[in-house]
Amino acid sequence: MKFSELFLTILRRRLLLITLLAALAFFVSLMLWRFYSTRPKIVKKGEETAVPLTVVVPDGSYSTQKAFAVKRVSRDSLSPTIANIFVGDLYEVSPSDGVDEFAMKPIRIVYRLPKDLYLGADYANVRLAYIPDPKQPIYRVFGGTNMGFDDRGAYIEAHAFHTSIVGLIADVPEKQKLGLQLLIERERTIEPVLLLIPDVDRGFLGFVNSSQATNFWIELFPDRTIMYYEYPLAGTRSVSYMNSFRSFAQRNMPSYLLFEAEKLAMELVRLKNFEFDIVAHGVGAIIARLAVELHPEVKNVRSLILVSPPNRGTNVVNPLYYGALLYRKDSQVVANNFGLDRFVVDAMKSHLLHYLEALGPVYSEILTGSDLLKKLDKTVRKDVRYLVAVGNSPPASIDVAGTQLEIFYPELVKGKGDGVVSHESATIEGADKIVLNGSFFDCYLDPAFHAKLKDFLAQTRVEIPSYREETYPERAPQAQQTERIVKPATETKSPTQVETKGEGTVQSRVSLPVRFERSQLLTKLETLNLKGARSIHFALGKLFYVLEDGLYSDGKRVQPGTIRYVHVLNDGISFVANDRLYRFSGSKVTDLGRIDLAGVEDVLATDGGIFALLRSNESLVLARWENGWKQVQILSGVYGKFIDGSPLLLMTNREIYDFSAGNLRKLLDSSKIKIEGRSVDFKSCLMASDLLFVGLRGYSLLVYNLRTGTYTWGAEGWIDPEVFLSLKNTVLIAGTSTIFAFDLQRLSLRSSYQSFSERMNAITTDGEKLYVLTESRVEVYKLK
Secondary structure (H helix, E strand, O other), X not given: OOHHHHHHHHHOOHHHHHHHHHHHHHHHHHHHHHHHHHOOEEEOOOOXXXXXXXXXXXXXXXXXXXOEEEEEEOHHHOOHHHHOOOEEEEEEEEEOOOOOOOOOOOEEEEEEOOHHHOOOOOEOOEEEEEEOOOOOOXXXXXXXXXXXXXOOEEEEEEEEOOOOEEEEEEOOOOEOOOEEEEEEOOOOOOOOEXXXXXXXXXXXXXXXXXXXXXXXXXXXXXXXXXXXXEOOOOXXXXXHHHHHHHHHHHHOOOOHHHHHHHHHHHHHHHEOOOOEEEEEEOXXXXXXXXXXXXXXXXXXXXXXXXXXXXXXXXXXXXXXXXXXXXXXXXXXXXXXXXXXXXXXXXXXXXXXXXXXXXXHHHHHHXXXXXXXXXXXXXXXXXXXXXXXXXXXXXXXHOOOOOOOHHHHOHHHOEOOEOOOOEHHHHOOEXXXXXXXXXXXXXXXXXXXXXXXXXXXXXXXXXXXXXXXXXXXXXXXOOOOOOOOXXXXXXXXXXXXXXXXXXXXXXXXXXXXOOOOEEOOOEEEXXXXXXXXXXXXXXXXXXXXXXXXXXXXXXXXXEEEOXXXXXXEEOOEEEEEEOOEEEEXXXXXXXXXXXXXXXXXXXXXXXXXXXXXXXXXXXXXXXXEEOOOEEEEEEEEOOOEEEEOOOOOEEEXXXXXXXXXXXXXXXXXXHHHOOOOOOOOOEEEEEEEOOEEEXXXXXXXXXXXXXXXXXXXXXXXXXXXXXXXXXXXXXXXXXOOOEEEEEEOOOOEEOOEEEEOOOOOOEEEEOOXXXXXXXXXXXXXXXXX
């Protein structure tokens, strides 16, 4: 039968025709589905796809534009030992151009989490890991990952220098431990608390063979209370941790180590009744130095013992060196070119990659010449004894002495480095020093170090005064304590009394008591159930609050996204959501454009224009948008912010300006304030009539008279001046757990304060009532 005859026959049978066409359509659809479901997804810079894994390639990561293909991997193709470790789907991430290069600066791998793996903002129960070779039962964990939450849900993000098969590992769910943790408590000890600050090597905390029953620090110092400082260096950072860090980074250098140093300094000041000897390892030593040397108000650290401190940086975390010299290079060829054994090259590859990946984004903070390391003092504090210890040999018998590699990696030369830190980098002028047998990862086990440490700490012992219960508490400091510990106050006189003239010839003086007692300043009115709120703001006659997925008011979402830089204006509210600036006037949200700036401290949109406060080396820059960002003025200071209120203020840690008219009028410069033996570092401020209230980082209050140029300083150690609020004829000084009240009519700080059992995360007022945000709710008060 001819084809034409067959076709005419089929046409006469319509039912058969419809059936054949449906079968053909189903076959084509099936083939297309199989093709698109198995073909790699090309993920370009910043692009979001249906695949839960996204690769973001920052500018400068590679010499040319680069994209990555993401393809789901069948578990059957992997070793069963490895496949059972991972949860959820695994994905092969490979460069679309087929060229596997080591990134010059890290790319970001973002994996969207299944709902059952996200347990809340305080949990860090997920890790991101990769499989170098699917044929081998080996996996590696990306260090320094962070969890986040946006309008699409929860995710985990890693900073990586290369790609492979990537997947999730779920850990035992528990809230992330942070800050001071107790290792062992000794009652009635006269010895200072021994505080350990580790690096990525958890063995430094002293547990032998992963046993919690045996600890060499406890054996070395049987009479001491021993604590350690817990922070997520190689581990995952929780959503809560990242929220706190981003808030810090808006006002300071975006440095994880500086962030931890600031928190440690606050803890040491809080526990001023306790004396500490600090033993710190690697980057932990940098945290310890920053905490002590940038904060002269920390006066209870007797000794700093720094084990392998990268004071001048280290080259072992330089991705340019590793990528150019070792990554994907044949080990034998490298060995031949540099005159080494192949074993040494293999060991170098493993060691350098392990430490670089363990640090995650922190790697750039300890690179030789980093901005953070420039903050370290060149000389030691005279009131603190220093001991520097460093190993004499890299791990795994690595030694590049006498080769060209010695130029790139002095840390890998036996007798000159310990595999991570060179002796030159570790040395501090004026500090005692000891060279130990072993590498970065085990030199602290050297018996010579233990003997030196005991002798060094014995020499720092001071004459012990007679026992007084209030001076020598019987219990160790608690890591989660919310109430500040202060020594019994002694009467101090203000350097200068503020004189404020009232009506006629009457003169009044500002009064700051020297002793305070706990009392009830506020009356509770109601409780609002706003669990999960990150911040609260009162504007347009109602309460606004920030949740993980946006800005809300009256239970309705005003704008989705990750909210930052919230400011209350006379006629609305200004904020940034997902890197775009918005203004809300009560009726509509106005999109003012994308904020694409580096080193942003704060952003503000007013009737007078759009302004940004930017970091620039050791100063700050005020910029204004005029068809592009233009510099308005260079300001003195290392951090700063816009202060809402009437008038609107701009504050750095060194200067305070009136910014209400859209231009700058300097109100106060820290150089005008002379307080003997105290650093003057502005932390918060508020202007009320002719008085400028300033909170100092050293936990004290400054009241400056703008008309006379005189000031009163006091209440040191009592207040925690996070924010000032104006409520009727009172200025409230709020911290993390206390509120003090200054009476504007009597020009006096009340001698009573209110303490809160829960941490206050934020506080705002409508001029009549006070709204206090704790971990689980918002409590509404009125002033008694």
